[in-house]
Amino acid sequence: MPAKDFADLVMLPREWRRGDDCIQWPRTHDYYNIPWLENLWKYINEKLPNDLTLLENTNILYLQPSSRPLGSASSNNTISLYKLSKNIGLIQLPTVPSKDDLAIQKVLLKLNFHCVEPFPEIIRRHKLIEEYVPQLSCLGLLQILKCRLRHFTQLKIQHEFNTLLNEHDMKLLRQYLSRIMTQQLDDSNIQCIKQLPIFDNAYVIHES
Structure with a gap:
C-alpha cells in the first residue's frame, strides 16, 4: 500500500510520531483508545502482513493497564505505548515465564533493556x-543483544557489562545462554556470543 494511502486512512496523534521509546497515554482518551488500537491492528494484520516499515518508529505497541514492565511507575489511568523499532531493546516475557526467565529479566533491566509482559494477542x-x-x-x-552491541566497540561492551552487572548476573547470563544448541545458531549469533564478556574461556556450545 502506498504510504500516502495509509496516511490518509490512519492519522496517528503527533505524540505517537515523535520517536519516543515509550509514552504514557490516557486510557480513556475520547478517540485514540484501546478499541481504536485493536481496530488498527486488525487492519495492519489484514493489509500489512509482510511489511511494517510504514509504521516503524511510531508508538503503536500497547500494553493493557494491568500489564506493566518491571519497575514501571505508571498508573492504571494510562496505557503504555512502545515504539515499533528493532533498536530500543524491547523484549516480551513468555506467557508463562519460568524462574530462569524471571531471573534473567532482572539482569536485562540492569543492562537498560525493556522487559514487558506479552503484548495483546x-x-x-x-x-x-x-x-x-x-x-x-x-x-x-x-x-536484542545483537541490535545493541553492533553500535558498541569491544572495549565499550566490556565496560558496560563490568559496570552494570555483578558476578552473579554474569553467571545467570552464562547459564541461560549455555542452553542453546549448535543448530540454532547462525554466524551472527556466534559472533554476538563471542563479544559477550561473560565466558572465561572460548564459548563452548552444547550439541544436541
Whole structure:
C-alpha cells in the first residue's frame, strides 16, 4: 500500500510520531483508545502482513493497564505505548515465564533493556512482530543483544557489562545462554556470543 494511502486512512496523534521509546497515554482518551488500537491492528494484520516499515518508529505497541514492565511507575489511568523499532531493546516475557526467565529479566533491566509482559494477542498474531520485539528465550536474548552491541566497540561492551552487572548476573547470563544448541545458531549469533564478556574461556556450545 502506498504510504500516502495509509496516511490518509490512519492519522496517528503527533505524540505517537515523535520517536519516543515509550509514552504514557490516557486510557480513556475520547478517540485514540484501546478499541481504536485493536481496530488498527486488525487492519495492519489484514493489509500489512509482510511489511511494517510504514509504521516503524511510531508508538503503536500497547500494553493493557494491568500489564506493566518491571519497575514501571505508571498508573492504571494510562496505557503504555512502545515504539515499533528493532533498536530500543524491547523484549516480551513468555506467557508463562519460568524462574530462569524471571531471573534473567532482572539482569536485562540492569543492562537498560525493556522487559514487558506479552503484548495483546492481536499484536502477537502479526508474523513480523518478533522481528521487532522477540519473546524472551536464548535466541530472543541474542537478537536484542545483537541490535545493541553492533553500535558498541569491544572495549565499550566490556565496560558496560563490568559496570552494570555483578558476578552473579554474569553467571545467570552464562547459564541461560549455555542452553542453546549448535543448530540454532547462525554466524551472527556466534559472533554476538563471542563479544559477550561473560565466558572465561572460548564459548563452548552444547550439541544436541
